[in-house]
Amino acid sequence: MAKAKIDLDQVRNDITALDENLLNLLAQRRALSLQVVQSKVETKKAIRDSYRETLLLQNLTEKGKKLNLKADYINQVYRQIIEDSVELQQDYLLQLNNPEIKSAEYKIAYLGSKGSYSHAAVEKYLAGVNGGLIDLGCNSFNAIFAAVEDKKADLGVIPIENTSSGSINEVYDLLQTTRLKIVDELFIPVKHNLLVACETNPAQIKTIYGHHQPIAQCSDFLAEFDDIKLEVMDSTSSALEVVKKLNDPSVAVLGSAEAGKHYNLQSIQADVANQKDNQTRFIIVARESVNVPFQCAAKTSLVLAVGQRPGALVDALMIFKQHDINMCKIESRPIKGRPWEEMFYIDVTENVTTEPMQSAIKALKASTTDFTEIGCYLDRSSQTQK
Numbered sequence: 482m483a484k485a486k487i488d489l490d491q492v493r494n495d496i497t498a499l500d501e502n503l504l505n506l507l508a509q510r511r512a513l514s515l516q517v518v519q520s521k522v523e524t525k526k527a528i529r530d531s532y533r534e535t536l537l538l539q540n541l542t543e544k545g546k547k548l549n550l551k552a553d554y555i556n557q558v559y560r561q562i563i564e565d566s567v568e569l570q571q572d573y574l575l576q577l578n579n580p581e582i583k584s585a586e587y588k589i590a591y592l593g594s595k596g597s598y599s600h601a602a603v604e605k606y607l608a609g610v611n612g613g614l615i616d617l618g619c620n621s622f623n624a625i626f627a628a629v630e631d632k633k634a635d636l637g638v639i640p641i642e643n644t645s646s647g648s649i650n651e652v653y654d655l656l657q658t659t660r661l662k663i664v665d666e667l668f669i670p671v672k673h674n675l676l677v678a679c680e681t682n683p684a685q686i687k688t689i690y691g692h693h694q695p696i697a698q699c700s701d702f703l704a705e706f707d708d709i710k711l712e713v714m715d716s717t718s719s720a721l722e723v724v725k726k727l728n729d730p731s732v733a734v735l736g737s738a739e740a741g742k743h744y745n746l747q748s749i750q751a752d753v754a755n756q757k758d759n760q761t762r763f764i765i766v767a768r769e770s771v772n773v774p775f776q777c778a779a780k781t782s783l784v785l786a787v788g789q790r791p792g793a794l795v796d797a798l799m800i801f802k803q804h805d806i807n808m809c810k811i812e813s814r815p816i817k818g819r820p821w822e823e824m825f826y827i828d829v830t831e832n833v834t835t836e837p838m839q840s841a842i843k844a845l846k847a848s849t850t851d852f853t854e855i856g857c858y859l860d861r862s863s864q865t866q867k
């Protein structure tokens with residue numbers, strides 16, 4: 482074979498060196514973001530500055546074009562970099578406003594164990610607060626709320642809604658009666674794979690294990706099997722554990738590629754969820770609420786009931802319109818012991834401490850039969866990732 486003119490090993494060494502330079506530059510940019518937030522503490526400026534972002538992106542895409550870099554590519558890369566900068570600044574301010582949130586060890590209650598999607602959410606939360614984990618894996622949502630209420634855990638990490646399977650009713654029902662507060666939210670991209678313990682192929686699979694959420698999120702893929710038995714487990718990690726132990730070529734489990742690595746399971750089919758952009762929103766609950774800095778984008782969650790008077794719900798919702806408050810989510814659930822009455826869960830993109838929000842809360846309390854504010858926390862919806 483003729484010797485290639487270009488030495489591949491040499492080019493790869495050059496790429497490795499260049500990528501390391503890029504890493505150093507990214508770290509330097511983060512250090513500058515920390516200077517920005519320190520200045521914003523003094524000047525009381527908002528973290529997000531859309532005008533500055535537009536100018537930055539315009540300048541970069543124009544300069545990029547001259548270097549033959551596609552505008553789409555530059556936009557995507559820099560959007561990600563700016564979101565990271567916003568997240569870093571928000572977390573800095575949140576810790577400054579809430580000295581009890583520190584780089585400590587947290588006892589965290591969550592569903593399942595290592596390998597579950599909830600565990601991935603726990604790791605993401607801890608990365609933001611620079612904290613360590615005292616692991617309190619639970620086998621039900623009820624047990625997570627109880628662990629935090631009974632002071633066995635500092636925090637609970639709970640999935641609440643998913644882009645394919647929708648709201649998790651059980652969690653909304655627990656929010657109806659809890660004394661806990663929502664103190665944060667986070668978004669986890671969920672990529673389900675069909676995992677197996679030994680040499681096999683999809684045609685041989687007769688039983689698939691999984692938590693009922695992944696089973697719902699992969700219903701289209703599962704419907705393609707002619708005669709399949711679905712085994713519903715308490716959590717993805719317990720499903721993974723059983724399938725590993727069975728070591729049977731006719732058995733598979735729905736889980737992430739990372740979970741597969743953790744349990745030494747092989748993926749025989751990747752990305753099997755109905756929606757390719759499958760994401761789960763998690764809430765973090767604690768006994769005490771947090772103070773969300775006014776410079777950050779915030780969400781407030783409310784639980785209310787309006788009784789059965791005609792137009793009662795419309796009246797309550799009009800209060801948000803009158804106060805120019807944006808509602809980003811509404812969900813209703815039956816009230817236990819009050820047949821045909823509904824409890825409404827409402828998220829608004831407003832800090833609970835603002836004047837319009839306080840005035841709206843006063844009006845809502847006067848026009849509802851039940852009203853609870855269940856938490857004000859950083860709005861992280863712009864930080865969703867694919």
Ligand SMILES: O=C(O)C(=O)C[C@]1(C(=O)O)C=C[C@@H](O)C=C1
Nearest residue numbers: 517528529530531533534563566
């Ligand atoms: O320049 C600022 O004000 C910043 O906060 C920095 C930065 C960035 O990372 O470039 C981040 C968020 C703002 O929306 C605009 C720009």
